[in-house]
Amino acid sequence: MKILVAVKRVTDPDARIRLNADATGIDMTGVEYKVNPFCENAVEGALQLRDAAGGEVVVVSIGPEEVDTYIRTGLAMGGDRGIRVPLEDENLDSDVVARVLAALVAKEEPELVMLGKQAIDGDNNQVAQLLAGYLGWPQACFASEIALSDDQQSAEVTREVDGGLEVLNVGLPAVISADLRLNEPRYASLPGIMKAKRKTIDVYEAADLGVDTTVKVRVLKLESPPERAAGIKVDSVDDLLGKLRNEAKAL
């Protein structure tokens, strides 16, 4: 089974975020990138399926040369080869990403595409759904468990929904997005890292893939959340009730 798995780099969630001068994005001075944690779950999920069913895992990312590191990490974990499509972050929205991935699917013809359920920077949670839409494939998002059928024609996917679990049976090919509970991603071992050095990462230009890269969403302005005001202490329960009733209008 051939599995295409996408990885995205995100700004370090522990970094102090500042807006750039015109407030259309984040000032990246001194801010480092990390791999999106849900993407690591997707890679681990893909590797486990491949190890069980045989086949190939192709690790894909979109971005400048620096994202090769994150593709290479997927290869060090055990991925077979990589593909990078060079586009700059500011020229991307969820829809462009989905269209690029759809074009790669047309070229690679995998039986399964795996992604993280969302990236922890933009938190858009759209690519898997859009991609399934463009491909006309079934989708199973927020997977916490995946069981492949014996004939490898379908997968039973447990997804985490509000108030419980939902089990879907999707026919392959399909798009699955991974939740944190899906697995515990393995560590890339040094021998794996050394081997990954010799694995190929192909670079495909979006234009050569025939993808229209016009963005549909433009960020006009970002604003920092307002500073939280200091709290107050109340003298009595009556005082508290009064304030909740009259000032906060919570009662």
Added chain:
Amino acid sequence: MQFLDNFLDETHHMVRATCRRFAETEIAPHAYEWEEAEEFPRALYNTAAEAGVLGVGFPEEVGGSGGSYLHAVMAIEGLMRGGSTGVTVGLGTAGIALPAIIQSGSAELIDRFVRPALAGETVSALCITEPGAGSDVAGIQTRAIREGDSYRVNGSKMFITSGVRADILTTLVRTSDDPHLGLSFLVIESASPGVSVSRSLKKTGWRASDTAEIAFDDVVVPADQLVGPEGSAFVTLMKNFQMERLALAAYGMATAEIALEETKKYVAERKAFDRPIGSFQVTRHKIADMATQVVALKTLVYQVAKRMEEGFDATTEVSMAKNLAAETAIAVTYEAVQLHGGMGYMRETLVERLSRDARLLPIGGGTQEIMKEIISRRL
């Protein structure tokens, strides 16, 4: 720090990132608790081995993960992100206990002692220092007297990192009276009759690692547990000190860098006189000084590791790096504690721990003064 990326290739970045992820997941959440308990769970050796973290810098042929000096530096840098020098050095004692055994080339000793240690199944420790001899290794008194097919060992060893629960002890013993050529290494199993931990020592820092005084009382050690030929230990020791010094330089470098980052975060949040204290010029200039020291140190450590990797004899420079790292770690953690104010004096604060941990750096693995002797003689 992208400035120094010219030293690193993707494999270095990935080793550091892997070790950092391991440390942030497996160490950081428990660092304070383990520090107070003065011990970390033994199972962490297995977890670290499974993650491939334990064997970085050891050849794959002996059960390691491969990689060279700079990879080992990356591993330390990543592991220190757990915020506990104690845990990092405790996990790392294989790095000082095993090289002599590996260099002896004995397949039997490697199979018996090296592989299980790198697999996290056993804990290993290096025993050199004695109550009466530290930097002056020629003064070693622990005796091993050959009796047929075995040695009879008597003496005691002091300040042995991981010594309380180590299974195998790579022990420096005296096999003849020659100050240097009378020194040999024996692998002693701690379960052997006559081996006892006389004391588990209480320390200023590195508290999550156990440190022991170990006594050998008529311990009978099979002669095939001699490492290399009799009398070869001094030369082996001098050679392996280079890696130990590099490792200590890397601990100092990571200590200073983490203290700097913690402080940058703290001064941006902490307010006094209605402003973040990081906006005061006095604070900004202190941070500027700390950052400058960190970059200078890191540049030296990376360069030394790189040159050692290339086979260059960096004895002088690695000693310099070890000293600079010790001084920088102490200076930077001092200011870090100062800028944290009262919080900096609390045991729950990371920079407090780092400042205590840093104090060992000019003492352990060759004192500041011994390093200066080495440097000055080679100038």
